[in-house]
Amino acid sequence: MRQSVDYLKEAMEKLGESSQAKAARALKITPTALSRYLSGERTMDEFTCIMVAKVLEINGIDIIAAAQMEREKDAERRAIWEDFRKQLGVKTGIVGLAAILMMGSPAPVKASGRFLAKTQDVVLEVHSTSILCQIKDADDSDDPDTPNLSSRTGFSTYPNL
Known part of the structure; x- marks a missing residue:
């Protein structure tokens, strides 16, 4: 790190x-x-x-x-910060991966479309019209149609949602 x-x-x-x-x-x-x-x-x-x-x-x-x-002087608290940084890095990596997948998609997402992805820990939503990315806890997802990436189904794109 x-x-x-x-x-x-x-x-x-x-x-x-x-x-x-x-x-x-x-x-x-x-x-x-x-x-x-x-x-x-x-x-x-x-x-x-x-x-x-x-x-x-x-x-x-x-x-x-x-x-x-x-x-941080306390080893236990320093370990918590280290774990936080690892989790932050994973979430940042998911955003980057989603952006790469969107740009390299064989079927481009329309300008009004959006990309949704879900792992066990996070939900990623990228709106192509405003280049807006939002990461939130998967438990906060209200959308039953958001694919779960922790299953083996992979990424999905949903244009015009």
């Missing part, structure tokens, strides 16, 4: 700033804070995690969870 400082280093590369002071300004933090994060003396706070996520154009919860796991 990536550490929070790995995300920070990637953001600095993406910013392309020639100095730590300029990178710190771009992230709206002090140069001292940036130096402490990079050296491992401190773990990024939530604000910095969000600023890094904005630069990388990813969900900030990934970086916040990494920082919280690193910051």
